[in-house]
Amino acid sequence: MITVEQAKEKMDGVVVPLATLFKDDPDKSLDIDAMQKHAQWIVDNGAKPGNTVFIAVGSGGDFTVMSTQERKSAIKAIADVAVANKIPTFASVQSTDIRTTIELCQWCEEVGIEIVQMSSAYYYDVKKGDITAWVKEVAKHTNVGFAAYSHWYSGSKYDMTMDVANEILDIPNTVAVKWGSPDIDNYLSGIKHFMPRAAVVNNGSLSTYGHQLGAKAWISHVPNFFPAHSIVVHELMTAGKYDEADRVLDEFSKEYGHIGNLIRSETAGEGVFVKPFMRYMGLATGPSRLPSRDEVVTDEIMGLIKNLMDRAPSIVESAKI
Helix, strand or coil: CCCHHHHHHHCCEEEEECCCCECCCCCCCECHHHHHHHHHHHHHCCCCCCCEEEEECCHHHCHHHCCHHHHHHHHHHHHHHHHHHCCCEEEECCCCCHHHHHHHHHHHHHHCCCEEEEECCCCCCCCHHHHHHHHHHHHCCCCCEEEEECCCCCCCCCCCCHHHHHHHHCCCCEEEEEECCCCHHHHHHHHHHHCCCCEEEECCCCHHHHHHHCCCEEECCHHHCCHHHHHHHHHHHHCCCHHHHHHHHHHHHHHHHHHHHHHHCCCCCCHHHHHHHHHHCCCCCCCCCCCCCHHHCCHHHHHHHHHHHHHHHHHHHCCCC
16 A cells, blocks of 8 residues: 555656547447547657656546446556556545446556545535545545545535544544645644645645645646646745746636636537637547536637647746746
């Protein structure tokens, strides 16, 4: 089993929820070859241990619209690339059926993924005791490392409190915390509190401040289509140039966030707002599965994407490393 110290060493860099790619066929079946090429493309464009961590089949990878077997196939596809390139990798094992979570944990052990993320309930109303009982039961069946995960933006909108996360950290498998919160006090207090006990992945908007507090890993979808931006930001943060890192982040992220919000206002899902950027950059994406509807990405939105991505290289080139 991975140790806390090993997890802290590996959880360093931008954490990328990889898009899951489907074929443009009647079943919208998994496109394993395209997914592996996509993960390798990110590596070929600068991702390496120390600046990048992958998330396989997370919410950004549309796990909610996939069968258990599809999730296993997609996890293995990404694991093959990640292991070959020594990229640290999380996998998503969320489910409303504990048997599925256990099966996915055991599968991750088999294919070489060392840490899994388990969110709290995203369908049922959340009860604190239910969360810890769930994680304790899963731990009886696997030696994979766990990341306690405050998935407050899921259907249940449960903002995990630090006392619940502490209980999960008492379970030996737990080596990491993927922490975010809509409450700024809970968000920042959690990052500070968990640093001595676990590898902390900053799952909030204050990437540079979280890094200053010691959270070396931070979430961004952007490397799915523009790895250079996040890699430069991480280099700046690692060099202690936080003002410059903020500038490079803000010059890109304000427009990127606005475009994402335009798409999210019309359809659900996460891959659906990343894939239009990927398409513009000439990358394979395939269609989205319902409930995500690709048709909400209008010509006007694609124009906004073009305007941003055409000047994006200059933002990176202007960075003062």
